[in-house]
């Protein structure tokens with residue numbers, strides 16, 4: 001059975017000398033939308049009426065400059081005409097050719113049409129016709145070779161286009177009845193002896209049905225979450241808009257710390273509130289004693305987009321928790337920067353916190369080693385570092401095949417000043433892992449922005 005449109009397409013192809021036409025041409029000629037043509041072609045192909053072929057062609061188009069030249073002529077041709085077989089002074093030529101003179105001289109010299117002797121232009125030919133003009137007039141004459149100069153002179157642009165060509169291979173006028181489905185009736189009636197049974201085409205390409213799948217980066221974040229849960233951590237969450245108090249002050253980051261300056265975090269209008277008066281007092285004390293300056297409560301109440309997920313750790317610490325505690329948080333943080341292949345202004349961090357009696361620095365390094373082992377980074381090393389909220393502090397480096405040692409995380413034992421301020425009488429370790437750059441390296445991406453890709457083609461074919 002053929003539908004009306006299928007028949008129309010077959011009839012149209014019959015009018016073509018080689019029984020071939022492009023999908024676009026058919027769409028225009030029959031006024032059927034191109035998307036419908038594609039599905040009709042698929043049907044006709046399955047029914048064995050047409051064969052298809054993809055053809056790539058380069059289409060050349062005149063640029064504005066090219067159109068102008070086509071109208072006004074090529075500068076070098078004009079120059080030869082003006083010279084008319086006689087030498088002329090450059091100044092004289094400038095009056096006629098104006099701004100075009102430089103281009104005209106350049107190309108005329110390159111094409112060996114003139115010689116320049118000091119301020120005089122001497123023609124080497126009496127007459128010149130630019131072959132470029134013929135090509136601009138009839139772009140069908142442009143080919144791979146002669147297009148190069150036209151492109152470099154910015155007279156044309158080249159665009160690759162793919163056409164779907166279909167060729168009629170079987171006519172409706174000559175219907176060959178075949179058995180495509182064997183029924184008991186066909187067997188009983190003996191019809192199967194008279195009518196040919198359609199052969200299976202075992203080489204036919206199956207239709208492509210893309211399966212729905214999760215975004216690879218989302219999946220990576222979920223894997224990290226699973227790893228943390230398997231290691232016995234409980235997930236906690238915080239808000240993107242956070243008080244400086246939790247993002248910085250409670251973490252013993254002094255108010256004149258460079259990371260608090262406007263260019264390092266996004267400021268939000270308005271003020272927040274800390275209900276726990278005693279906590280404010282203790283944090284104030286901590287800054288006064290530790291950093292020796294007048295701590296300003298109004299600075300602490302300002303709002304920022306959190307610049308580290310350690311702000312969530314900070315919230316846990318201030319919630320009067322009862323050790324032993326193992327929490328983690330995964331989420332976005334925000335920092336002003338110029339976006340490029342390795343920098344984003346919003347990215348993800350995974351912060352963890354362990355509060356346990358007798359928890360040591362060595363235990364902390366062991367936990368970090370395990371976390372990274374679980375995501376496939378088997379070789380790590382630690383380097384002493386500084387963070388305002390931990391002491392001792394380390395940076396964690398991991399070795400990624402083909403890339404070498406990459407910084408992945410900051411960590412340390414929480415400072416006693418902080419533990420005192422929040423009233424915790426136990427040992428505690430904390431860390432923050434930068435996720436985006438790590439994912440980029442593990443996935444072998446050249447550009448960090450691809451983690452947020454939403455091009456369906458890319459996502460369908462990217463295997464991670």
Ligand SMILES: N[C@@H](Cc1ccccc1)C(=O)O
Nearest residue numbers: 308310387410411430431432
């Ligand atoms: N918050 C730190 C990382 C860190 C977290 C916890 C402890 C030590 C370091 C950063 O963003 O760089």
